[in-house]
Amino acid sequence: MKAATRVIVTQGLSAPTATIAQEAGISNGSLFTYFESKADLFNQLYLELKAGMASAALQGFPAGDDFRKQVFQLWSNWMEWATSNPEKRRALAQLGVSDEITPATRAAAHKTMASLADLMEQMRTSGSLRNASKGFAAAIMSSLAETTMDFMIHDPANAKKHCKVGFEILWRAIT
């Protein structure tokens, strides 16, 4: 998985499976002992990365805290994960738009992020997203987060500023 992530980042999704195997230190044939096909590898990787991301975002979530602080904590965790794992994020971005990832996998990934989705649902009800559907609200929040991550990674000098501004937009959207 790690090898696949590295290779996807540097070579894209069309990288030969042999390259991934080599990066993993196994023979090209052995790769197919663990994964039925290239598409299967990609689907499993997608799932793992999504789950990892969600878990990282929810790490040490403050239970009874002030709402703004809670949301900010979530936001910070998420951004922290992205900046600490730029490779995972870029691989995930590539996999997300691939048509090799099946609807089933996407659904499974969605389930993995159930807790995150619950939190987002909480955020939705209070503010101007009140009138949005559950999915739409989550998508808006996610896209704000994704865009912010992009800029934090590509412009690390202003990462903190981007992080704050991004959060401010989110906060405006949910209050």
Place this chain on the structure above:
Amino acid sequence: MKAATRVIVTQGLSAPTATIAQEAGISNGSLFTYFESKADLFNQLYLELKAGMASAALQGFPAGDDFRKQVFQLWSNWMEWATSNPEKRRALAQLGVSDEITPATRAAAHKTMASLADLMEQMRTSGSLRNASKGFAAAIMSSLAETTMDFMIHDPANAKKHCKVGFEILWRAIT
């Protein structure tokens, strides 16, 4: 170009050039009379679609109107283009993440959208995006638009509602 758009939507960027040629009603060899290579076709298509999108968004822009109305007009145009041309939008989404699209093409596309960028820059200065960099602000606005488009297309029944909600988030972000 139209044929390529259709084929990209249904088969993805890895679709054989022969399929695109067939869809266009020409022979596989003829495609290379018009485009030097598959990558060249994709780059030209990307440029055309981006330009078309920008031009559609700016169509009949109200000059001396109230600011909120102006922004809403822009937003509506943009959404209108997306819902009327779902194929173009999907193709553009695929092309946008392809590594076949050269930096030069991306730069040229950016130039095409100069007027749009100018308007976004105007929006940035007034509200909570004030502290964001020019590029970051534009990216945030774009991602809000993209997400809204997605939901309008995939859930046409609630298209109008999504459109309104999306605009409300944007408005909150820029005021």
Place this chain on the structure above:
Amino acid sequence: MKAATRVIVTQGLSAPTATIAQEAGISNGSLFTYFESKADLFNQLYLELKAGMASAALQGFPAGDDFRKQVFQLWSNWMEWATSNPEKRRALAQLGVSDEITPATRAAAHKTMASLADLMEQMRTSGSLRNASKGFAAAIMSSLAETTMDFMIHDPANAKKHCKVGFEILWRAIT
């Protein structure tokens, strides 16, 4: 023909017919008004070049002169042609080994060089080539000439020396 010669020298026999047409200042389609096919063009060119070479070699042949002087005159003419027309020679060399040139063309070319062959036959009878067949003797003389030409062209500084040495070998072979 001239255009084809130039193109063959610079690009080889696999050069596109379109390139030859362009070099000749005509459209790609027009080439096939004059030549049935690429192979036909090559065959005709081969014939023309061979004939030109033979004619040049026999130019102003001294009728009743001393034998050695006659042969030297022939040799000099031949070498003169080669050094003055390096492109023709190189094209001819390429065409000569091509399997596009039909046996019929080769036979016709042979006929074109009948006078030259007659002279060679005269040379054969006198010396150590006496026991060689007609064709073999001619081939030996030709190959000596070809090799000498090669070196005169590729090492023009010593062209004269090469010319003399080559002739000396020939003279030794036929006396």
Place this chain on the structure above:
Amino acid sequence: MKAATRVIVTQGLSAPTATIAQEAGISNGSLFTYFESKADLFNQLYLELKAGMASAALQGFPAGDDFRKQVFQLWSNWMEWATSNPEKRRALAQLGVSDEITPATRAAAHKTMASLADLMEQMRTSGSLRNASKGFAAAIMSSLAETTMDFMIHDPANAKKHCKVGFEILWRAIT
């Protein structure tokens, strides 16, 4: 290599790689497991054939013998190789004029024939080739040999006679 030799002889250098693979009893793709490209195959084959030819020519070279006998032995060996391996010879002829064979390969082939070149250099110094440059002398000798081979192969009935005559010309040239 053998398959390639056979195919080149019958179809020329423009023969499809698939045909060569088929002739070798492997799949078209497998060919590229052993050779990086068609050109690579040709270069390796050229080298192998040249080396084989040189080695055959020098086989059992008589050390302290009479000079004429030594040269004749060399000549005989060379002719023997050619008549026993007409396919190799024809393939070599085709490869030799191909522009797929790199200068590097030609240089390497030249090195392979170093001993042969040394012998030729010895021959040069004694006779009428004395005034020729090293390379020119070798080229003259080679061309005499090549022409003789051609006739021995195409006219096997008189092979022995051709061989003798050819040698006589060579001997005249170097004494």
Place this chain on the structure above:
DNA sequence: CATGAATGAGCGTTCATTCAT
């Protein structure tokens, strides 16, 4: 006769996948 766009067969090369060892 000239043009040049259109044709489509053909080729070199890649790579996911298989399977004998």
Place this chain on the structure above:
DNA sequence: GATGAATGAACGCTCATTCAT
């Protein structure tokens, strides 16, 4: 289970040749 050579379908691209204008 691990290996890596072998497979062969598939693809992007070229170019000799045709033919409507």
